[in-house]
Amino acid sequence: MTAPLLQVTDLKTHFHTARGVMKAVDGVSFSLAAGEVLGLVGESGSGKSITGFSIIGLIDHPGRIESGSSIKLEGRELVGLRANELRAIRGKAISMVFQDPMMTLNPVLSIFTQIKLALEAHGKVSSAEARQRAIAALKQVRIPDAETKVDFYPHQFSGGMRQRVAIAIALLHKPKLIIADEPTTALDVSIQAEILAEMKELVAETGTALIWISHDLATVASIADHVAVMKTGRIVEAGQTLDVLLKPQHPYTRALLDSLPSRAEPGTMLARGSSDGAADPVPPPRRAGADQNRMPKHGVPYFVVDGVSKHFSKSTGLLHGLAEKAGLTSPVPVVQAVDNISLTLARGDALGLVGESGSGKSTLGRIAAGIYPPTSGIVRLEGERVISSGRSPKKITTRIQTIFQDPFASLDPRMRVGDSISEGPLAHGLVGRAQAGEYVRQWLAAVGLDPAFAGRYPHQFSGGQRQRVAIARALAMQPDVVVCDEPVASLDVSIQAQIINLLIRLRKELELTLIFISHDLSVVRHLCDRVAIMYRGRIVEAGQTAEIYENPRDDYTRRLLAAVPVLPQAMPADAAVL
Amino acid sequence: MVSFIFQRFFQAGLVVIAMSALVFCGVYAVGNPIDVMISPDATQEIRAQVIARYGLDLPLWEQYLQFANRLIHGDFGMSFVYGMPVGTLILSRLPATLELTLFAVILASAVGIPLGVYAGYRPQSLASRVIMTASILGFSVPTFWFGLMLIMLFAVQCGCMPAGGRGHTATLFGIEWSFLTGDGLKHLLLPGINLALFKLSMMIRLARAGTREVMVSDTVKFARAAGISEGTILRRHVLKLISIPLVTVFGLEFGSTLAFAVVTETIFSWPGLGKLIIDSITSLDRPVMVAYLMLVALLFIVINLVVDLVYVLLDPRLRKGRA
Numbered sequence: 001m002t003a004p005l006l007q008v009t010d011l012k013t014h015f016h017t018a019r020g021v022m023k024a025v026d027g028v029s030f031s032l033a034a035g036e037v038l039g040l041v042g043e044s045g046s047g048k049s050i051t052g053f054s055i056i057g058l059i060d061h062p063g064r065i066e067s068g069s070s071i072k073l074e075g076r077e078l079v080g081l082r083a084n085e086l087r088a089i090r091g092k093a094i095s096m097v098f099q100d101p102m103m104t105l106n107p108v109l110s111i112f113t114q115i116k117l118a119l120e121a122h123g124k125v126s127s128a129e130a131r132q133r134a135i136a137a138l139k140q141v142r143i144p145d146a147e148t149k150v151d152f153y154p155h156q157f158s159g160g161m162r163q164r165v166a167i168a169i170a171l172l173h174k175p176k177l178i179i180a181d182e183p184t185t186a187l188d189v190s191i192q193a194e195i196l197a198e199m200k201e202l203v204a205e206t207g208t209a210l211i212w213i214s215h216d217l218a219t220v221a222s223i224a225d226h227v228a229v230m231k232t233g234r235i236v237e238a239g240q241t242l243d244v245l246l247k248p249q250h251p252y253t254r255a256l257l258d259s260l261p262s263r264a265e266p267g268t269m270l271a272r273g274s275s276d277g278a279a280d281p282v283p284p285p286r287r288a289g290a291d292q293n294r295m296p297k298h299g300v301p302y303f304v305v306d307g308v309s310k311h312f313s314k315s316t317g318l319l320h321g322l323a324e325k326a327g328l329t330s331p332v333p334v335v336q337a338v339d340n341i342s343l344t345l346a347r348g349d350a351l352g353l354v355g356e357s358g359s360g361k362s363t364l365g366r367i368a369a370g371i372y373p374p375t376s377g378i379v380r381l382e383g384e385r386v387i388s389s390g391r392s393p394k395k396i397t398t399r400i401q402t403i404f405q406d407p408f409a410s411l412d413p414r415m416r417v418g419d420s421i422s423e424g425p426l427a428h429g430l431v432g433r434a435q436a437g438e439y440v441r442q443w444l445a446a447v448g449l450d451p452a453f454a455g456r457y458p459h460q461f462s463g464g465q466r467q468r469v470a471i472a473r474a475l476a477m478q479p480d481v482v483v484c485d486e487p488v489a490s491l492d493v494s495i496q497a498q499i500i501n502l503l504i505r506l507r508k509e510l511e512l513t514l515i516f517i518s519h520d521l522s523v524v525r526h527l528c529d530r531v532a533i534m535y536r537g538r539i540v541e542a543g544q545t546a547e548i549y550e551n552p553r554d555d556y557t558r559r560l561l562a563a564v565p566v567l568p569q570a571m572p573a574d575a576a577v578l
Numbered sequence: 579m580v581s582f583i584f585q586r587f588f589q590a591g592l593v594v595i596a597m598s599a600l601v602f603c604g605v606y607a608v609g610n611p612i613d614v615m616i617s618p619d620a621t622q623e624i625r626a627q628v629i630a631r632y633g634l635d636l637p638l639w640e641q642y643l644q645f646a647n648r649l650i651h652g653d654f655g656m657s658f659v660y661g662m663p664v665g666t667l668i669l670s671r672l673p674a675t676l677e678l679t680l681f682a683v684i685l686a687s688a689v690g691i692p693l694g695v696y697a698g699y700r701p702q703s704l705a706s707r708v709i710m711t712a713s714i715l716g717f718s719v720p721t722f723w724f725g726l727m728l729i730m731l732f733a734v735q736c737g738c739m740p741a742g743g744r745g746h747t748a749t750l751f752g753i754e755w756s757f758l759t760g761d762g763l764k765h766l767l768l769p770g771i772n773l774a775l776f777k778l779s780m781m782i783r784l785a786r787a788g789t790r791e792v793m794v795s796d797t798v799k800f801a802r803a804a805g806i807s808e809g810t811i812l813r814r815h816v817l818k819l820i821s822i823p824l825v826t827v828f829g830l831e832f833g834s835t836l837a838f839a840v841v842t843e844t845i846f847s848w849p850g851l852g853k854l855i856i857d858s859i860t861s862l863d864r865p866v867m868v869a870y871l872m873l874v875a876l877l878f879i880v881i882n883l884v885v886d887l888v889y890v891l892l893d894p895r896l897r898k899g900r901a
Contacts (some may be wrong), residue, residue, distance in 0.1 A: 091805025103796035154895040
């Protein structure tokens with residue numbers, strides 16, 4: 001057997017900071033043959049990205065590859081090379097694709113200029129030749145009309161197109177190895193599916209080896225021959241993709257797989273991955289005297305969204321208005337975000353709103369929660385308006401609350417979380433000032449946090465803990481309906497499992513009605529008994545979750561479901577062996 | 579794009595009208611120029627004659643309308659003190675200030691931006707620390723003191739530099755310029771450095787902050803991963819990404835320096851606009867003050883318009899639709 005293309009032995013990348021040494025990568029070894037695809041899987045902080053950066057020689061101060069580490073590309077040692085020699089390898093023999101195509105391309109340079117710079121990095125090219133090669137490179141990644149698109153700027157492309165451009169730049173010099181760091185995480189599922197398929201073809205076409213770094217086991221399973229599972233700087237398990245996913249040996253791999261909602265029976269509690277091992281949170285305190293007027297009203301549907309539409313239009317200046325009247329300019333186009341949608345929910349329902357970015361699902365969620373006034377239509381809770389009528393509509397109920405995607409953005413960074421939680425209830429007289437402290441502690445306990453955390457600031461929490469604080473803050477308003485806008489989208493799978501479990505439990509105990517907005521079809525399937533699929537501001541299909549997932553009737557739903565990468569399931573024969 | 583420029587000109591027109599009214603009324607409220615203009619022992623008739631000649635007996639709004647009418651015809655009136663048309667007077671002084679200001683602002687950018695980019699690129703290095711400390715000094719040392727020190731060191735002690743004046747000038751487009759002769763350049767250097775000091779520090783700080791931010795971005799990481807050399811990354815990627823705040827400050831500083839280079843011009847007895855306006859304020863030379871303030875307002879409007887257009891040039895994202 002010939003020498004492997006890439007041989008990583010005992011790679012240690014440590015960060016020497018004033019507070020001590022952080023061992024981001026701590027003794028990683030693996031090898032990769034030419035044309036092979038390796039999936040590097042792990043949760044945030046596992047060191048998977050740092051491993052990628054170490055290989056391509058982009059570790060910045062205070063990080064350092066420790067002595068004793070070895071990275072050999074075709075037998076040539078890369079550790080200890082001078083900056084210049086490393087630069088000559090980067091982009092030529094090894095190249096890299098990053099997570100967010102919005103951030104990687106330079107917004108102020110045209111695609112052609114950026115490709116030209118990458119070409120000039122490894123040899124002289126004439127402008128005409130660069131142009132030709134740029135067009136060819138764009139064609140290779142299936143960008144239509146490459147001759148004109150080459151002069152575009154990044155903002156003129158969609159997210160998927162930008163990622164294709166980034167891949168085209170990575171492929172320019174026909175590298176032997178491409179490192180892809182979460183290249184599809186920021187994209188919609190259908191675009192992710194396209195990029196995955198194209199990446200597979202390109203790898204096969206060019207014979208390039210690929211290291212695919214991801215937190216998502218399902219995407220890795222669909223592209224990689226081998227996987228390596230990383231945890232706290234080490235590879236805990238490695239092997240053939242199917243072997244690792246179907247017969248995981250290491251408890252961490254097993255825990256990671258078990259915390260995926262796609263592998264569990266819908267509605268059940270998920271196994272809680274690699275969490276701290278603390279018991280699930282204790283039940284929440286009883287509502288204090290909030291129940292007296294909550295007797296169900298007969299004959300009135302519980303929560304109704306009735307014929308709601310929302311347009312967004314740019315405000316135009318006086319001059320533009322005049323010019324428009326005179327026929328000099330065309331009117332500014334109106335964005336129809338939500339187009340005549342009606343929904344009815346019974347008490348205790350959980351409705352999933354699913355769609356890709358730009359489908360209007362978040363706008364609809366905000367209208368339902370009373371944050372945006374609809375352009376037309378009405379939202380009622382037990383027959384009462386959620387938003388007042390009149391010229392400047394306001395939300396007039398506290399019975400609907402929202403949990404946002406990014407708890408870091410939705411919590412005030414300069415306010416203790418205890419004060420953030422008690423602010424609303426105090427303002428609405430749900431709790432007296434004297435009892436506020438105790439009230440906050442009860443809610444923190446209810447979402448499984450240490451009640452003593454009330455005095456901390458948001459930055460002192462991990463992502464999952466912060467999202468729990470955000471949930472506690474929403475629930476402390478004692479709502480009947482909770483709108484969750486992608487509450488688990490930015491979280492690791494094991495933390496995602498914790499939050500999903502919490503929502504399942506709280507829904508049962510508090511008889512909450514949930515509107516759960518997500519792009520993740522497996523999470524929705526797990527948590528919601530009804531689902532509505534949105535596309536371009538309309539609901540294309542709605543019904544019982546199980547029914548729609550089994551027999552999608554609409555074309556778009558079918559495409560959406562087909563695009564979701566699925567984990568290979570164990571064959572019955574395998575099960576018998578086990 | 580065209581509608582954007584059109585809109586800006588419309589706005590500029592409104593600003594000029596508002597400014598002219600404000601300036602005229604503001605200056606009207608300051609003192610009585612007659613007391614300065616004629617000797618105290620002049621007879622009552624002479625006094626009345628002078629008042630009538632300058633239209634000072636009319637009500638304020640009529641005076642303003644007359645003024646506005648003359649303004650439209652390009653007539654800024656006669657200076658009370660110099661006895662010559664204000665337009666000619668200001669034009670005779672403007673090139674000196676323009677030259678000094680441009681020299682200072684370009685010097686500040688040409689030196690400050692590279693230093694700042696370097697300080698942002700290697701924030702830990704000794705040179706960067708020296709640059710940053712020096713820039714704090716540049717902020718905090720008063721201009722007049724620094725100017726006096728320059729004169730003392732280079733003109734008095736070592737005698738290699740002139741202490742003031744414009745030196746020999748050469749004529750280009752019918753205007754006298756100092757930078758065209760060796761002697762003139764020598765005269766330009768010290769006041770130019772003095773005027774540039776504050777702007778230099780500002781450019782360094784801005785360029786450094788921008789560079790530090792951009793250097794850790796994915797854009798730069800991706801460029802490095804493509805094997806592009808550090809020099810090319812700094813020149814082609816970083817410089818363009820940090821240019822918008824730099825252009826903003828360049829424009830603002832250019833305007834304010836042009837208008838208020840008074841301290842430096844006084845210290846180096848540079849015959850520019852700053853000296854003219856100070857003189858006209860002390861002698862209550864109303865037409866000069868009004869014309870000068872109008873000129874300053876106009877300058878800021880033009881500079882801001884140019885800055886906005888440069889934004890569009892620099893950032894393709896602003897090219898579509900309304901800015």
